[in-house]
Amino acid sequence: MSKFDEVIDRRDSDSIKWGKYAGREVLPLWVADMDFAAPPAVVAALQQRIEHGVFGYGHSSPTLTQAVIDHLQGEYAWQIEAEWLVWLPGLVTGLNVACHAIDGEVLTATPIYPPFLSAPRLSGRTLNRAELRFADGRWQWDKNALENASTAETRLFLLCHPHNPVGRCWSREELLELAAFAEAKDLIVCSDEIHCGLVLxxxxxxxxxxxxxxxxxxxxxxxxxxxxxxxxPGLGCAFAVISDPTLRRRFLRAMDGIVPHVNVLGLTACEVAYRDCSDWHDELLAYLRGNREQLITAVNAQKRAKMGPVEATYLAWIDVRELNLEKPAAHFEAHGLGLSDGADFGAPGWLRLNFGCPRETLNEALRRFAVACATA
Ligand SMILES: Cc1ncc(COP(=O)(O)O)c(C=O)c1O
Structure with a gap:
């Protein structure tokens, strides 16, 4: 038995994911956190930090900064400097700060994680969307759509990499084309890489x-x-890496007086996670691969539901348009399955399923999924 097989009861906890369906027989496979305990080394470090008993304002210690630098070098062969780091309480904060900091219109590709759609609006920016296309068995960039969606006023490109919800781990070739596009249009790129450790x-x-x-x-x-x-994710600890000093100053100025210090427990967790948890991480990826195989087989066994490959993330993007449901998410909820509604991602008729859960939970979810499809 894997440690990830353990079913941990989150119903009476502070979980947004489970609280949504409190008192109802609905399995929540929506918001993107997993139903697994954090790595034991992280939990132990948090316990030790709590023992200290003083929880004043925190900042990144030299050992945390070094852990981040070493992690990025070790995982991605990316050499960064300590001063490029800007600590944040979350990535959604970072997306909104970027929209605030950069004057002009914003470009992104849909379907997309909903805060990419709301952040430009919240900063009074016009958002232009380019649709990704599904071709040759996978989601791809549509160069014409990108070209057509960018205007002379576009200054910021919000990139999701790996992409939530379509699960692509963009290749070097694709990224180089995007970089050439950004160069030609003189765009700042805000690259949300929150799922970078989840390449399956x-x-x-x-x-x-x-x-x-x-x-x-x-x-x-x-x-x-x-x-x-x-x-x-509930520990609220994230960071931006911005090598250009002028761009970094613009970003910091937009944060001024609005963005709070990072939670000290989040800083503790970050250091240990990046430094001491690579075995746990390997086991997690193996477990998620197993879930992914089971999920793809079960979804694609349905005549009127289908999904493409999931290269990265623990999120499946499922096409249920053939079920002809007016409210797909509500229909699946009525059959005991809480999924994210594609309409929120700019794609009505699709659903997003979070498979970061014990296999027992997933199997029950897939049973309910099949019944929901059969009764539509
Ligand atoms: C692409 C992407 N960005 C950001 C977030 C949320 O980031 P945070 O909780 O750090 O604000 C998520 C969570 O699902 C996500 O998928």
Missing amino acids: DEDKRHIPFASLSPEAARRTITLMAPSKTFNV
């Missing part, structure tokens, strides 16, 4: 957008966190 395909590697070339680095705000990979 063993023949693929995450390539930080900013690591492509000095030109790409100069125009990039990279957003990262240990939160998804090590399942500590």
Whole structure:
């Protein structure tokens, strides 16, 4: 038995994911956190930090900064400098700060994690969307759509890499084309790489957008966190990596007086997760691969539901348009399954399923999924 098989009851906890369906027989496979305990080394470090008993304002210690630098070098062969780091309480904060900091219109590719759609609006920016296309069995960039969606006013490109919800781990070739596009249009790229530790395909590697070339680095705000990979999103600890000093100053100015210090427990968790948890991480990826195989087989066994490959993330993007449901998410909820509604991602008729859960939970979810499809 794997440690990830343990079913931990989250119903009476403070979980947003489980609280949504309190008192109802609905399995929540929506918001993107996993139903697994954090790595034991992280839990032990947090216990030790709590023992200290003093929880004043925190900042990144030299050992934490070094852990981040070493992690990025070790995992992605990306050499960064300590002063490029800007600590944040979350990536959504980072997306909104980027929209605040950069004057002009914003470009992104849909379907997309909903805060990419709301952040430009919240800063009074016009958002232009380019649709990704599904071709040759996978989601791809549509160069014409990108070209058509960018205007003379576009200044910021919000990139999701790996991409939530379509699960692509963008290749070097694709990233180089995006970098050339950003260069030609003179765009700042805000690259949300929160899922970078969750590449499931063993023949693929995450390539930080900013690591492509000095030109790409100069125009990039990279957003990262240990939160998804090590399942500590509630600890509120993330960071931006911005190598260009002028861009970094603009970003810091937009944060001024609005963005709080990072939670000290989040800082503790980040250091240990990046430094001491690579075995746990390997086991997690193996477990998620097993879940992914089971899920793909079960979903694609349905005549009127289908999904493509999931190269990265623990999120499946499922096409249920053939079920002809007016409210797909509500229909699946009525059959005991809480999924994210594709309409929120800019794609009505699709559903997103979070498979970061014990296999027993997933199997029950897949049973309910089949019944929901059959009764539609
Ligand atoms: C692409 C992406 N960015 C950001 C977030 C959330 O980041 P945070 O909780 O750090 O604000 C998520 C969570 O699902 C996500 O998928």
